[in-house]
Amino acid sequence: MDQRRAVFLDLNGTLVTPILVEQLTDLRLIDGVQEGVGRLCRAGFVCPVVTVQSKIEKGLFSEAEFHTWFEALARSMVTWGTVLTGPYVCPHRFATPCMCAKPQTLLYERAAADHGLSLSGSFAVGDTAADVEAAKRFGGRGCLVLTGYSARGEEASRAKRFASYTGRTFGEVVDWILKQEAA
Template identity: 30%
Template sequence: METLAPMTGRFVLLDRDGTINQEVDHLDHPDQVALIPGAAAALRDLRSAGLGLIVLTNQANVGRGLLPPDRLEEINDRLAALLSDEDVRLDGLYVCPHAPEEACECRKPRPGLAVRAAADHGFLPYEAFVVGDHAADMGLGRGIGAVTILVRTGHGEDELATGAGAQADHVVADLSEAAGVILDIVLSEARR
């Protein structure tokens, strides 16, 4: 069953590792991609409510020469296939392949990936929701004026301990709970 196209004009900008799929040290093979329990259902609920879904991911290991670009593509294809098995389609997936020392404009928390996605898909960044397990995700969200939601999966728990919660509008257990927060906000606005 094909899921509905975005109707609200609002988008959820999602981190990949530790947010949708399980955090793995040096993820470098498609076989290592495993969805976090409840993640696919959460994405399906968001899409059913008319929200667009876009993944923004830092993959510095490409820039460091540790992850070949074609392997990265296989990993992203695997993620898309696992989601497709659960009737979820992403609107887009944007990668920063640069190492930190390259000082690019797209490595989160810098806004480059979100700016590119907003231009391609025609949404207002400050109307977006940013969900991730890292301070960099919260920094990105703050930078574009989005609602920021930190999940405790992946590195989330550790990040909370080092202060990432200060940049988060909401701190939740996982993507499933994040979807609940987003749907509450969208539905309460629709009633106004």
């Protein structure tokens, strides 16, 4: 049986901006993301969103509020067959020891089990070292995008040793992934 493959998507700094906000309603889609996710979906990839939302444990918003906001975002992107899957959420603070925070692979494994995905054939796109390290740990390929946290040099240089590819924009990363497919 053929397993489907995924492009796991980080949320903050990869799909939406700015990175430091108090309210979910301040977040906006980054230019080119809508079109890029659409291209991945039409190429047959499942696109699960895997995200750390520390503000849930900090009490700035609830898990239910986050899910409501995410559903509205996903609905707003449903054009030309664009489907966001998930979200798979770590609600913990960075200082809280947990099993789900990136670069641990629990949330990716959960998405793979839910949707019958091959992890080794999958990609992850993100703006931090944790995103691309997670991809390496689950046996897939990590793509760093130089938006969000990696718009600053230090995070990008920490991340690059885990990344199979680094792109300036989400669209460049999508181009690279689709080129691997064609090769």
